[in-house]
Amino acid sequence: MDINLTVFAAPVFLILIGIELLIAYYRKSKEFQFNDSINNLSSGILEEIASLPVRGLIIFSYYYLYEHHAYFHINSHSFIAWLLLWLGVDFCYYWYHRSSHRCNFFWIGHSVHHQRGILQFNCCFTSGLFPNLNIWVFYLPLALIGFPTYMFVTVSSLNTIYQFWIHTQSIKKMGWFEKIFNTPSHHRVHHGKNPQYIDKNYAGSLIIWDKLFGTFEPENTPAEYGVTEPLDSWNPFYANVKVIKDVLYYGKGLQSKMDIARAFFMPPEVDSSSFKTTTFDCCQTNCCSEKQSITSIIHAYKYFICNYFIWIFIFYF
Numbered sequence: 001m002d003i004n005l006t007v008f009a010a011p012v013f014l015i016l017i018g019i020e021l022l023i024a025y026y027r028k029s030k031e032f033q034f035n036d037s038i039n040n041l042s043s044g045i046l047e048e049i050a051s052l053p054v055r056g057l058i059i060f061s062y063y064y065l066y067e068h069h070a071y072f073h074i075n076s077h078s079f080i081a082w083l084l085l086w087l088g089v090d091f092c093y094y095w096y097h098r099s100s101h102r103c104n105f106f107w108i109g110h111s112v113h114h115q116r117g118i119l120q121f122n123c124c125f126t127s128g129l130f131p132n133l134n135i136w137v138f139y140l141p142l143a144l145i146g147f148p149t150y151m152f153v154t155v156s157s158l159n160t161i162y163q164f165w166i167h168t169q170s171i172k173k174m175g176w177f178e179k180i181f182n183t184p185s186h187h188r189v190h191h192g193k194n195p196q197y198i199d200k201n202y203a204g205s206l207i208i209w210d211k212l213f214g215t216f217e218p219e220n221t222p223a224e225y226g227v228t229e230p231l232d233s234w235n236p237f238y239a240n241v242k243v244i245k246d247v248l249y250y251g252k253g254l255q256s257k258m259d260i261a262r263a264f265f266m267p268p269e270v271d272s273s274s275f276k277t278t279t280f281d282c283c284q285t286n287c288c289s290e291k292q293s294i295t296s297i298i299h300a301y302k303y304f305i306c307n308y309f310i311w312i313f314i315f316y317f
Contacts, residue, residue: 005157044125065143072146093204096138117226192223
C-alpha cells in the first residue's frame, strides 16, 4: 500500500540518515551505531520481501469493497475529501498500532521494530518477517465509506513517509507543533521501555488520538530504548521468532492446545503459564536473561558491508 511514494522518498531518507550520522559524529554521541544500522536495514529488506503478499491483500480487499459495497463514492477532486481521508487513515493506523502492542500474535511482527536500544532514522526500516498481519482489517471501513482506492494508497503512503523523521534523538521538542502532530519527542516515548512509557503514544502523524483515548505520555525523562530485556543477537531471523520462543517458553506447562493458542492472543504482560498479569512484559523480556553485546567490526568489513548495501538499494529502487 505504500509501494510507490516511498520509492521516491528513499533518496531523501538516505540523505537524512547521512545528516543524522554527521550530527552524531559532531556531537561525539552514541546515537548512531554501525551494528544497529546494518541490522535495521537487513530487517527492512526482509520485511519488504515478506510484506508483498500482505500489501496485495490490502489493496485487493480495499478495491473489491470499494467497487462492490461502498455506501458512497467520494469525489477525489475535493480537498475536504483528502483531509477527511488523512484523518481516517491516521485514526485506523492508531488502532492497528495499538492492537500490535496488545496481542502477542500481532506483537510477533511488530516487536522487531522495538528491539534495538538506539533510536535513529534507519529504525523506520526495521520491521518483521511477519508484517502487518492485522493491518488490512483496520483500513477496510474506509473502502465501505467510499474513498477511492488510489486516494487510500496515496494517503497511507504519505502517512508512512511522515513517520520516518520521528525516529531520531537529534530533534528536540517542537513547541506548539507537538499539541497536534506526532513528533520525535512523542515517538521517543513510544520506543521507551521506562515503566511510564510502555504502551504510550501509538500515533502515526496526529498525536490527538492518544490524547483522546488515554494513551498519551509527554517526554519528561530520557527514554531507555528497546524492549524490557535487550536482544542478544544481531541475527534478523532470530529477532523475528523471539516472541514465539518466549510465549512457548512461558507457556511450556500448559496442557491443552486451546490454552497454548490462547497464550498467543494474550497481551504481552500476561504470563502465559498462568494467564495472570505480571509486573513486566513477558514477551518483551528475554527468558534467557541475555544481554545485548556490541560487537566491534573491523573497518575493512564496514566498507564492504556499506558497499554491499549501497548496491542493494541501487538495484532495488
